[in-house]
Amino acid sequence: MFDKEKWQEIFSSLKNNKMRTTLTVFGVFWGIFMLIIMLGLGMGFKNMIQEGFGDFATNSLLIWPQQTTKAYKGFPRNRRYMFTNEDVQIIKEKFPEIEFIAPKLRAFGSEGANNATRGTKTGAFSVEGTFPEYNLIDPSKITSGRFVNNVDIKEYKKVAVIGKHVKDVLFDKDENPIGEYIKINGIYFKVVGVLTKGASNISLGSDKDRSIVIPLTTFQKVYNRGNEVGFCAVTAVKEANIALVQQKINTFLRSRHSIAPDDEQAVGGFNLAKEFKKIFKMITGIGILIWIVGTATLLAGVIGVSNIMLVVVKERTKEIGIQRALGATPFKIMNNIITEAIFLTASSGYMGIVLGVGVIELIKMIANSTGSDNPFFTHAGVNLNVALMALFILVIFGVFAGFIPAKRAISIKPIDALRDE
Amino acid sequence: MIELKGLHKSYITGNNKLHVLKGLDLTIEQGELVSIMGSSGSGKSTLLNVLGILDSYDKGHYKLNNTLMSNLTEKKAAHYRNNMIGFVFQSFNLISFKNAMENVALPLYYQGVSRKKRNKIALEYLDRMGLKNWADHMPNELSGGQKQRVAIARSMISKPKVILADEPTGALDSTTSLEVMDLFREINKEGITIIIVTHEKDISERTNRIIYLKDGIIESEFISPRKISETVGTYRN
Ligand SMILES: Nc1ncnc2c1ncn2[C@@H]1O[C@H](COP(=O)(O)OP(=O)(O)O)[C@@H](O)[C@H]1O
Ligand SMILES: [Mg+2]
Numbered sequence: 001m002f003d004k005e006k007w008q009e010i011f012s013s014l015k016n017n018k019m020r021t022t023l024t025v026f027g028v029f030w031g032i033f034m035l036i037i038m039l040g041l042g043m044g045f046k047n048m049i050q051e052g053f054g055d056f057a058t059n060s061l062l063i064w065p066q067q068t069t070k071a072y073k074g075f076p077r078n079r080r081y082m083f084t085n086e087d088v089q090i091i092k093e094k095f096p097e098i099e100f101i102a103p104k105l106r107a108f109g110s111e112g113a114n115n116a117t118r119g120t121k122t123g124a125f126s127v128e129g130t131f132p133e134y135n136l137i138d139p140s141k142i143t144s145g146r147f148v149n150n151v152d153i154k155e156y157k158k159v160a161v162i163g164k165h166v167k168d169v170l171f172d173k174d175e176n177p178i179g180e181y182i183k184i185n186g187i188y189f190k191v192v193g194v195l196t197k198g199a200s201n202i203s204l205g206s207d208k209d210r211s212i213v214i215p216l217t218t219f220q221k222v223y224n225r226g227n228e229v230g231f232c233a234v235t236a237v238k239e240a241n242i243a244l245v246q247q248k249i250n251t252f253l254r255s256r257h258s259i260a261p262d263d264e265q266a267v268g269g270f271n272l273a274k275e276f277k278k279i280f281k282m283i284t285g286i287g288i289l290i291w292i293v294g295t296a297t298l299l300a301g302v303i304g305v306s307n308i309m310l311v312v313v314k315e316r317t318k319e320i321g322i323q324r325a326l327g328a329t330p331f332k333i334m335n336n337i338i339t340e341a342i343f344l345t346a347s348s349g350y351m352g353i354v355l356g357v358g359v360i361e362l363i364k365m366i367a368n369s370t371g372s373d374n375p376f377f378t379h380a381g382v383n384l385n386v387a388l389m390a391l392f393i394l395v396i397f398g399v400f401a402g403f404i405p406a407k408r409a410i411s412i413k414p415i416d417a418l419r420d421e
Numbered sequence: 422m423i424e425l426k427g428l429h430k431s432y433i434t435g436n437n438k439l440h441v442l443k444g445l446d447l448t449i450e451q452g453e454l455v456s457i458m459g460s461s462g463s464g465k466s467t468l469l470n471v472l473g474i475l476d477s478y479d480k481g482h483y484k485l486n487n488t489l490m491s492n493l494t495e496k497k498a499a500h501y502r503n504n505m506i507g508f509v510f511q512s513f514n515l516i517s518f519k520n521a522m523e524n525v526a527l528p529l530y531y532q533g534v535s536r537k538k539r540n541k542i543a544l545e546y547l548d549r550m551g552l553k554n555w556a557d558h559m560p561n562e563l564s565g566g567q568k569q570r571v572a573i574a575r576s577m578i579s580k581p582k583v584i585l586a587d588e589p590t591g592a593l594d595s596t597t598s599l600e601v602m603d604l605f606r607e608i609n610k611e612g613i614t615i616i617i618v619t620h621e622k623d624i625s626e627r628t629n630r631i632i633y634l635k636d637g638i639i640e641s642e643f644i645s646p647r648k649i650s651e652t653v654g655t656y657r658n
Contacts, residue, residue: 004536005523005527005530005536008518008519008523009518012517012518318514319516319517322514322516323516323527323531324499324502325473325475325502325508325514326502326503326508326527326528326531326575327499327500327502327503327504327528327531327532327579328499328531329495329496329499329500329531330495330496330499331496332531410495413475413476414475414476414498415470415475415476418475418510418514
């Protein structure tokens, strides 16, 4: 590798044309620099999105009852109906693809009136009845105590898990709420846990910090809702096709509630998996775009190198002729020229990578030190593999950049090369 | 050593064909010191290029050291040029970014000789040319005569069978020219065949055999007066 004769030749031609060398090197440098910056920010974007999803179960589905849009079996259209506990039970047993199903009912303090009190402290919060499974689908962070459990459900326990903000309103700063009682719509509930927003930025309905979660069965009893269920969150097992699961559930619910089989509007639904997929596709698309644009910029730089190498070969025609008269093989000549091209692309590319990574790190540092919580900046980054990959691509490009000029160099007969003035 | 039979060579430029060598027959033995003369455009350089495998020929045959030189791959040609032939040019053709020693050592580089070793050998050759103190000078710091002596050292370093020199004194003043000729005569005494193209009479007179080219064939051939005197033993330097 370290062959002084060869490098002497390379450096002499670079030194003799400092301006030209600089411009050429800049082309490649800029190409890879832009690629790295784009990849780095792209990574920030991806992290931002992924962080937003957090631990939300991605293979999930939300369904809720809506009005019917078709008359059927003697029922008029625009009929309102509700899901029931039995619906949930049967769905759970009937479809093995379903991992969890968590029904939910919700009530607000009517017209924003205060519905929760403790002593003289009072506030208006969203009250939700749900199953323990709900916290596996759309997880909240339990900061102390616990979530609703199966015993609560079975025994209609009057227990409540309160949001962080609820705690701040109803309790003093250094008070431990666990085991204390609060009054919700005039009924006493024992606080068993405090929750806050989980890792996910996705929020279904109300602000978790401002809500009170109680067992679904208790909710139904306290609010006189019989066996009614509002909406259900469903997760399917990993391998299952969630869209298919949704169809099956809808068909089942339509037949159970005497809804026309073609009344698609009657059961409301939101396929989270589909939305997630769309977003992931977009991220992948952006990633591909970055590589295409970046590589094209890089390619432009490399074509510059190739052009310059052609000029260098032309200038060096006579020298090459002398070398061949002295016994240099065509391989040797090509080797020199290709090495020079690789050296040019790789070294300028290396500078671009280093500076690109440096700039990304700087952005991160500034974002972190200014306390920014925008993951687009704080989670920007270039991973080592990508940088190495870029460098590898550069070397390959370098070979291509050198190949045509090298071929040109040896296509000239030695005697014609020698005659060149 | 060198054997040409019925050698033809034409240059084709566009639609024109210029027939330069028209059936040359020539034999040169190992250890000869030959000059090729002729008017400008008579094909002297063309002939020398064919001999040096820098250019191809059209018809006839050329044997170097009993090997037929035709249809060679460029790799083979490079190998023969490296091992059997040394070149000296009118315009020296030194590599500008290499110093004198590195220039001399270059043919050994292509043979894969280590840098240390080839530079040591190059120094010995430079010493013989009286240029030891100039070893690390760049070509543009040398006079014409010095450059040509560096070039001669370079042509010798791979111990070739034959040195081909195209007007080696063409760019030198007459004193320097004669010094260079003395060098060639000395090298020739070691048994290396030397062929010099020139159109100067006093240069050719310092070789042993003079070949005149005209219209693409050998018009005439002489044993040089100096050679005769030497042989007869009456010539005094
Ligand atoms: N590469 C070439 N292409 C076309 N014609 C050439 C080429 N080289 C030489 N000639 C022509 O061939 C003839 C012989 O040239 P050359 O061998 O250089 O003569 P000399 O060395 O005896 O002066 C000249 O007429 C010259 O113009
Ligand atoms: Mg000539």
